[in-house]
Amino acid sequence: MSELDELMKVFGEAGGDNSILVREDIAHFAASGNKILSTRATQGLEIKAEETATGIAARIRVLEGTIIKNPVHLCFGILHKKGIQEIRMDIKLETGAAARFIAHCIFPKAEKVRHIMDAVVEIAENAQMTYSEVHYHGPYGGIEVIPKAVVKVGKNGRYLADFSLITGRVGKLGIDYTVKAGENAVIELIARVFGHGDDRISIKEKVMLDGENSKGLIKTRVAIEDRAQAEVTGITEGNAAGARGHVDCMEIIKDNAVAKAIPIVNVTHPLAKVTHEAAIGSVDKRQLETLMAHGLTPEEAVDVIVKGILK
Amino acid sequence: MTLLEIKNITYRVKEKEIFSGLSLAIKSEEVHAILGKNGTGKSTLAYLIMGCESYIPTSGVILFEGKIINDLKIHERAQLGITLAWQEPVRLEGISVRDYLTLKKKEKDPSHYLEMVGLSPELYLTRMMDKSLSGGERKRIELASIVALEPKLAILDEPDSGIDMLSIQDIINVINVLKKNGAAVLLITHREEIGKIADRASQICNGKIICSGDPEMVAQYYKSRKCEVCIAGVCVYV
Numbered sequence: 001m002s003e004l005d006e007l008m009k010v011f012g013e014a015g016g017d018n019s020i021l022v023r024e025d026i027a028h029f030a031a032s033g034n035k036i037l038s039t040r041a042t043q044g045l046e047i048k049a050e051e052t053a054t055g056i057a058a059r060i061r062v063l064e065g066t067i068i069k070n071p072v073h074l075c076f077g078i079l080h081k082k083g084i085q086e087i088r089m090d091i092k093l094e095t096g097a098a099a100r101f102i103a104h105c106i107f108p109k110a111e112k113v114r115h116i117m118d119a120v121v122e123i124a125e126n127a128q129m130t131y132s133e134v135h136y137h138g139p140y141g142g143i144e145v146i147p148k149a150v151v152k153v154g155k156n157g158r159y160l161a162d163f164s165l166i167t168g169r170v171g172k173l174g175i176d177y178t179v180k181a182g183e184n185a186v187i188e189l190i191a192r193v194f195g196h197g198d199d200r201i202s203i204k205e206k207v208m209l210d211g212e213n214s215k216g217l218i219k220t221r222v223a224i225e226d227r228a229q230a231e232v233t234g235i236t237e238g239n240a241a242g243a244r245g246h247v248d249c250m251e252i253i254k255d256n257a258v259a260k261a262i263p264i265v266n267v268t269h270p271l272a273k274v275t276h277e278a279a280i281g282s283v284d285k286r287q288l289e290t291l292m293a294h295g296l297t298p299e300e301a302v303d304v305i306v307k308g309i310l311k
Numbered sequence: 312m313t314l315l316e317i318k319n320i321t322y323r324v325k326e327k328e329i330f331s332g333l334s335l336a337i338k339s340e341e342v343h344a345i346l347g348k349n350g351t352g353k354s355t356l357a358y359l360i361m362g363c364e365s366y367i368p369t370s371g372v373i374l375f376e377g378k379i380i381n382d383l384k385i386h387e388r389a390q391l392g393i394t395l396a397w398q399e400p401v402r403l404e405g406i407s408v409r410d411y412l413t414l415k416k417k418e419k420d421p422s423h424y425l426e427m428v429g430l431s432p433e434l435y436l437t438r439m440m441d442k443s444l445s446g447g448e449r450k451r452i453e454l455a456s457i458v459a460l461e462p463k464l465a466i467l468d469e470p471d472s473g474i475d476m477l478s479i480q481d482i483i484n485v486i487n488v489l490k491k492n493g494a495a496v497l498l499i500t501h502r503e504e505i506g507k508i509a510d511r512a513s514q515i516c517n518g519k520i521i522c523s524g525d526p527e528m529v530a531q532y533y534k535s536r537k538c539e540v541c542i543a544g545v546c547v548y549v
Contacts, residue, residue: 250404284401285364286397286401287401287403289361289363289364289385290397290400290401290403291414292384292385292386292389293361293385293386293389293393293394293395294389294394294414294415294456294460295386295389295390295394295414295415295460296386296414296415297386298384298386301386304403304406304410304414305403307405308403308404308405308406309404309405310405311404311405311406
């Protein structure tokens with residue numbers, strides 16, 4: 001079985017649709033470790049990638065005015081127990097372009113794996129980008145994931161990012177995102193993580209509302225059990241008139257897990273407004289009792305609540 | 312046949328006695344209304360029957376179909392056929408209305424339960440049970456979920472609160488459907504027009520049932536009360 005077939009087999013087992021590699025109307029880029037396995041670009045989309053000593057360097061452009069109908073799939077992974085993968089990504093959506101990227105990060109056997117993503121993203125005026133990153137880590141927890149991104153969103157631009165790591169062990173996660181919003185730009189950062197065992201989760205997301213009437217939301221949902229630990233830092237700056245931001249963090253803890261939330265709100269313009277809410281605790285008693293009154297056992301009820309907040 | 316029997320229960324929270332020798336019996340397929348002013352413990356009675364955390368009678372027994380259920384957990388009582396619609400239903404993030412209505416019976420189409428409470432399945436089945444729903448919408452969905460459970464005993468804690476007057480008929484319809492499906496209903500309400508559809512009614516005051524029988528008669532007795540808020544131990548009315 002080729003490495004690509006193996007990667008896609010795990011991708012399929014994790015619920016992915018393997019036809020994305022076959023269909024000519026769907027763009028994709030797949031890499032295992034530092035090997036580029038497959039690439040397809042569609043009209044108005046350029047993908048230039050090269051292998052480095054420890055990973056991949058890729059440059060992606062969505063050309064001016066191009067609206068990419070189907071999601072662009074990025075498949076990264078390491079199929080072996082040990083390894084390193086450093087991805088350097090340079091993405092630009094030119095004026096008026098729109099695209100949705102789905103990154104599938106697959107590390108099914110990770111026992112000593114390091115995955116680093118260093119992305120620079122530029123979204124030009126009136127452009128829109130949605131970026132969903134879904135991780136599958138397997139049961140061993142021997143993985144360190146360090147996704148870092150600096151995103152700049154131009155006038156009337158939109159950037160919606162959704163990070164999800166709810167299948168398998170987390171291992172060690174260190175998200176560090178910074179997004180700068182221009183005039184009328186809309187930013188939404190959502191992260192959902194489920195930690196087990198002795199997983200360590202650190203999520204730091206920063207939205208700088210620098211443009212007039214820009215809007216930002218940082219929404220984080222974390223569930224942790226066993227001895228897992230999580231620290232969530234959501235930072236929003238309101239630096240221009242009409243800027244509106246909100247930080248919303250919810251963490252559910254079970255067993256001996258420990259959670260921490262640090263919402264930071266920094267407003268430098270009198271006409272900007274930023275709000276925040278954070279809730280950490282065990283499963284809500286009333287929610288639990290309501291579901292139990294519908295016949296669910298306590299374990300089933302907790303499962304429904306946790307899956308709900310991570311959905 | 313008696314479905315639920317509460318025998319001489321006492322319930323104390325710290326030094327305060329909420330119930331002192333309260334007894335009540337509900338027959339199968341009976342709609343039994345509970346009347347009482349604010350603070351008399353109507354909701355507490357509902358939680359004691361459902362078995363909510365820390366709601367355990369200090370003394371006395373609760374029997375369901377002849378079996379003592381004092382030590383059973385909520386889900387164990389639910390599995391026997393008891394359920395409760397809370398006065399203020401919770402919101403649940405990431406759970407759709409469809410999911411909620413089919414928690415235990417995933418294969419069932421829940422559309423008609425929504426229609427029963429005046430909500431369009433097309434508009435509501437995919438909605439999330441989160442803060443995007445109004446309080447009134449949540450109440451209606453809660454009632455729909457109770458019918459979907461096909462319980463033997465449905466405890467409805469003020470199903471009319473937060474629902475506009477025009478929708479009272481929807482609540483009456485739900486109670487009638489529950490009854491038609493063979494359920495008994497313990498109905499906690501302030502609304503006379505809903506109380507009137509009950510087969511029997513009881514008034515709680517000073518930690519006891521002080522009057523029980525025909526709903527009209529109990530309502531008259533209740534309306535003749537002299538106090539506005541129950542202060543239990545020093546009540547001079549009874």
